[in-house]
Amino acid sequence: MSITRKNSGAPAPRGAIAQRGTDSYAIVPRLPSGVITADQLEALARAIREYGIPIAKLTSGQRIALVGIKAADVPDVWASLGMGEGRAVKHGVHYVQACPGTAACGYGQQDSLGLAARLEKLFDGLDLPGKVKVGISGCPMCCGESYVRDIGLVGRKNGWTVVFGGNAGGRPRVGDELAGGLGADEALALVGRVLAHYRDNAKKCQRTARFVEARGIASVRAALGLAEPAGAD
Numbered sequence: 254m255s256i257t258r259k260n261s262g263a264p265a266p267r268g269a270i271a272q273r274g275t276d277s278y279a280i281v282p283r284l285p286s287g288v289i290t291a292d293q294l295e296a297l298a299r300a301i302r303e304y305g306i307p308i309a310k311l312t313s314g315q316r317i318a319l320v321g322i323k324a325a326d327v328p329d330v331w332a333s334l335g336m337g338e339g340r341a342v343k344h345g346v347h348y349v350q351a352c353p354g355t356a357a358c359g360y361g362q363q364d365s366l367g368l369a370a371r372l373e374k375l376f377d378g379l380d381l382p383g384k385v386k387v388g389i390s391g392c393p394m395c396c397g398e399s400y401v402r403d404i405g406l407v408g409r410k411n412g413w414t415v416v417f418g419g420n421a422g423g424r425p426r427v428g429d430e431l432a433g434g435l436g437a438d439e440a441l442a443l444v445g446r447v448l449a450h451y452r453d454n455a456k457k458c459q460r461t462a463r464f465v466e467a468r469g470i471a472s473v474r475a476a477l478g479l480a481e482p483a484g485a486d
């Protein structure tokens with residue numbers, strides 16, 4: 254992906270984000286669900302030392318941003334890391350954050366890391382009207398912030414609940430539950446259907462929270478052939 258934001262009049266190197274007011278760039282290597290190997294940690298540490306990268310920042314999307322890289326060093330840093338690129342500015346699925354779930358948490362009721370890996374593979378590269386952030390939690394305590402992400406998945410004893418239209422930004426919105434008690438395959442299929450509906454009907458740059466506010470969640474449910482939850486107006 255070539256990011257065309259300019260810095261000092263020069264196009265940003267491939268896979269880099271211009272840092273406003275400086276002659277340096279940031280890169281965001283891809284770390285699905287924030288899971289990282291010893292080899293990747295060593296590669297990151299080597300690159301930070303070798304290229305004098307002043308800031309390595311854990312992001313809210315469970316990635317590590319390397320900030321303050323000289324333009325000429327960007328291709329070499331990417332080559333030395335041997336890691337893919339995490340989306341940072343382009344529309345589409347930006348990141349999938351996931352709590353440890355049954356893999357590493359005693360409260361886990363579903364395998365959040367496993368579902369996150371499948372979801373990321375399925376929807377990586379999908380062109381969408383705006384940024385889509387996904388939060389996956391292995392139990393209703395929701396450490397994966399599922400209700401304030403564009404797409405949320407919450408693990409319960411009876412399966413997955415799919416949530417749509419959440420946002421934790423300046424105009425926060427709690428997402429709406431679309432369906433619950435789903436197996437992993439069913440949950441991923443529903444995520445695919447709601448993303449397709451969003452892609453085909455939202456305005457350019459309209460986040461899912463604003464899309465649901467404009468259309469109404471009842472219209473989204475109707476378009477997907479989903480029942481209204483009991484007690485809904």
Ligand code: SF4
Pocket residue numbers: 352353354355358359360361362390391392393394395396397
């Ligand atoms: S959401 Fe539940 S399973 Fe996930 S880390 Fe929190 S307590 Fe553990």
